[in-house]
Amino acid sequence: MPTTVHLMPDSFRRLSYRLLAIGFYAVLLAATLWTGYELGQRRVSELMVVQTAAREAERLASVAERDRLSEELARALRERVIAERSSQIDRETARALGDQLKQSEFTQLSLHKELSYLRQLVQEGGRGALRAVDLRLASDGRPNAFRYAFTVTQLAPGFGSATAEVRFGIEGQDSQGAATLSLKDLPNAAPRALPVELEHLQSLSGTFELPDDFEPTGILIAIEPSDDRLIPIAESFPWSPTTAEPVSPVPTEEIHR
DSSP: OOOOOOOOOOHHHHHHHHHHHHHHHHHHHHHHHHHHHHHHHHHHHHHHHHHHHHHHHHOOOOHHHHHHHHHHHHHHHHHHHHHHHOOOOOHHHHHHHHHHHHHHHHHHHHHHHHHHHHHHHHTTTEEEEEEEEEEEEEEOTTTTEEEEEEEEEEEEEEEEEEEEEEEEHHHHHHEEEEEEEETTTTOOOOOOEEEEEESSSEEEEEEEEEOOOOEEEEEEEEEEEETTEEEEEEEEOOOOOOOOOOOOOOHHHHHHH
């Protein structure tokens, strides 16, 4: 039986080759595109890594700058506190020195007055005198209310019992100008009169309130003895209330003893 041979047409073979070539090129193109994509992804990843590293470096630099500025601010605040404290110490020292100087001047003035009194006693034939010492003034805890205490003593001993009237006044300024208010002029003053009877010394004290429109500058204590052997004396004291506990008034019976 004869063998039958089927021959493939040339057009079909050419089509098959063409399809194979197209498939090969398609595979090659896909591989090329994939390779490019991979390379692009890698390039993008590398670029992101570089940008991330740069941003991290900037962040670290910002944190370091923030810490430096915070430290400088804290140091400036410490220096400011130290400067303010030093200034406060200087002011307190200056005030303390001023108070000491004022007290020293007041003591020197008192000694000068006492020397003048003694000279006057000698010049006037051995007459004596009473004077006010150890004046203390403190706030009474109410607006414009104060307590006071002082001692009346014989300047020169040997005159026996002495009686006198003490005039206690506040020197200052009111709406009319300079003025001196006596205990009788001051609101709620107690006592309103300060008689003394002593051989050596006697303590006096009391309370008073200042008018709202009165600005005190000093205290005037005048002693007018009833005995001709004693000379009258008037002394001025600076207005310097203390923050210490107010002195307790001496009972009226002790004033009139």
